[in-house]
Amino acid sequence: MSQGSRADSGPGLGVTLAELYRLFVLTVRCCLEGGLERRSVMRQMYEIGNRSLVFLCIVMGFMGMILTYQAGLQTQRVVPDLTQLGATFLQLLIRDLAASICALMLATRVGAGIAAEIGSMVVTEQVDALHMCGADPIKHLVCPRFLATLLVFALLVVLAACVAAATGTWTASAFFDLNPRTFLSLQLLSAGDVVVGLTKCVAYGAAIPIISAHAGLTAFGGSEGVGSATTRAVVGSSLAVIVLNFLISGAGYVVFGP
Numbered sequence: 001m002s003q004g005s006r007a008d009s010g011p012g013l014g015v016t017l018a019e020l021y022r023l024f025v026l027t028v029r030c031c032l033e034g035g036l037e038r039r040s041v042m043r044q045m046y047e048i049g050n051r052s053l054v055f056l057c058i059v060m061g062f063m064g065m066i067l068t069y070q071a072g073l074q075t076q077r078v079v080p081d082l083t084q085l086g087a088t089f090l091q092l093l094i095r096d097l098a099a100s101i102c103a104l105m106l107a108t109r110v111g112a113g114i115a116a117e118i119g120s121m122v123v124t125e126q127v128d129a130l131h132m133c134g135a136d137p138i139k140h141l142v143c144p145r146f147l148a149t150l151l152v153f154a155l156l157v158v159l160a161a162c163v164a165a166a167t168g169t170w171t172a173s174a175f176f177d178l179n180p181r182t183f184l185s186l187q188l189l190s191a192g193d194v195v196v197g198l199t200k201c202v203a204y205g206a207a208i209p210i211i212s213a214h215a216g217l218t219a220f221g222g223s224e225g226v227g228s229a230t231t232r233a234v235v236g237s238s239l240a241v242i243v244l245n246f247l248i249s250g251a252g253y254v255v256f257g258p
Contacts, residue, residue, distance in 0.1 A: 016214075023138070023217075024210050027146050030139045036147070040140075044148035048110050049156060055109065056102050056160040063101060064093075064164030068171040072178075082176055086183030089168055095193040095252070096200070098161035100245050103204035106153065107237035111212040114145050115233030118216025119226040127217070142213045146206070153205035154198065192256025196248060203244045211236040 030036075072085055118141055121127050127137050165184065172178040212233040219229035 019218075020210060020214055023142070023214050024206070026138050027142050027210065027213075030136065030143045031147055036139065036143055040144040041147050044144045045152050047113070048106075048145070048148050049152035052106060052109055052156060053159065056105055056156055057163045059105050060098065060101065060160035060164040061167045063097070064167035065171045067097070068168040069175060072172065072176045076176075082172070082178055083182055083185075084188075085172060085176070085178065086169070087185040087188040090165060090184070090186065091188045091193055093161055093164055093168075094189060094197045096197070096245070096249065098157050098164065099197055099200040099204060100241060102153075102157045102160050103200075103208065103241040104238055106149075106156070106204075107208055107212075107241060108234055110149065111208050111233045111237040112230045114209055114212035115216040115219070115229045116226055118142075118213055119219030119229040122217060122219045123222055123225055137217070142209070142217075145213060146209045149209040150202070150205040154201040157197075157201050190256065192252060196252035196256065199252070200245065200248050203248060204241055207240045207244060208237045211240055 068085070068089060071089060072082060075082055075085060118127075121141070127141070130137050130140060169180045169183050172183045173180055215229045215233035215236060219225045221228075
């Protein structure tokens with residue numbers, strides 16, 4: 001099949017999902033076998049973690065202010081009592097918003113970066129050179145990025161959630177004269193909320209590098225192909241976050257309740 005017809009048709013959804021599953025299984029197997037370069041994993045942790053921290057904190061900081069302000073305004077239209085505003089906000093933040101919003105932001109930055117890096121190596125035949133040298137591209141290219149994202153994502157979410165809680169507390173105090181101690185109430189938070197939030201962190205941290213690496217490994221056609229792979233990585237990772245959010249939230253509702 002020519003590159004033009006391949007670009008027009010593209011693989012079907014079933015084929016893509018099968019390839020993603022196969023790549024995930026191979027990546028997990030390589031990680032469990034060990035032998036990865038620690039320096040490579042640490043470098044990816046720095047690229048994914050340190051360089052994303054400020055970006056995520058800024059986004060979640062504004063989200064904390066916006067959500068608290070809008071929720072306070074809507075609540076005041078129904079009842080004048082805002083004592084449950086903070087407890088509801090923190091429950092929603094830990095159960096869903098922190099992990100999901102951070103994952104969507106990380107898909108744009110990290111997902112695009114992974115696809116661009118691996119895609120550039122594919123179109124310049126560096127991956128073929130790894131094959132000729134007897135090296136496994138999955139072990140050398142995918143596994144370090146997979147492990148790094150999996151390890152740092154939960155920490156990024158926790159730090160960004162703290163920033164959102166802080167800006168939400170300031171907003172409630174400044175605009176609604178709500179005591180910070182009242183706002184930072186954990187009375188609605190349960191162990192199930194924490195479990196659901198952590199599950200989403202693990203799921204997103206695994207999905208984003210796998211989808212992005214697959215987009216990079218299937219790149220073709222020079223710089224135009226790398227650009228297309230980057231777009232597919234961002235779109236695919238964002239869609240995966242939304243679908244996983246729905247599935248995990250539904251499972252959490254069944255197991256732990258609302």
